[in-house]
Amino acid sequence: MRLVVATCQVDYAGRLTAHLPMARRVLMIKADGSVLVHSDGGSYKPLNWMSPPCTLREGTSEDGDVEWTVTSRSTAKGPEDTLRILIQEIHHDTAHDLGVDPGLQKDGVEKHLQELLAEHPATLSVGLTLVRREFPTAIGPVDLMCRDAEGRAVAVEIKRRGDIDGVEQLTRYLELLNRDPHLKPVRGIFAAQEIKPQARVLALDRGIACALVDYDALRGLDDPTARLF
Incomplete structure (x- = not known):
């Protein structure tokens, strides 16, 4: 830097x-x-x-x-x-050479939300399937990269509390991802347990869908016996 x-x-x-x-x-x-x-x-x-x-x-x-x-x-x-x-x-x-950054360590709830939604992406949108967690971009990883029922790419950013900064973050990811001819068009989903009204207005204005996540209900979908590891 x-x-x-x-x-x-x-x-x-x-x-x-x-x-x-x-x-x-x-x-x-x-x-x-x-x-x-x-x-x-x-x-x-x-x-x-x-x-x-x-x-x-x-x-x-x-x-x-x-x-x-x-x-x-x-x-x-x-x-x-x-x-x-x-x-x-x-x-x-x-x-200054800052070296390799280990990345943001999410708190327990937010990290678990990402894990659960990776296992059950269709709870965000019908027909949604997971491609990869922590999908890399030049400015950091997108929480989930998915495909919808028509095979189109969908980037998902997950927060406990969704505010304007989270929408701005997803906007930057989408701008970069849509420069990739193998991915575009990429649409976005902003998922959170709670989304502030200003963040929802900004997201919808930018064509980003909002999804409220019921953490307790989602935990009920989590079946540890179905995991390989």
């Missing part, structure tokens, strides 16, 4: 346009190819970002300033995305 603290201007162009005027910010370039622009506020969310796969090119502007151009390939959803970062001054620039 490379961390750069710089006075910079950021311009995004693609499905829409966005402009961040010159100010001091943190630029994060991850090993998976993602580029994130952070300020000293706004909690953990970046001001702007580019998800992998993307390409970063370093050059020089007409005024002699350092200029980064980050591009992602165009998709059926829209034109090529471009993030242009004009750097007036670099205050700090370091690179």
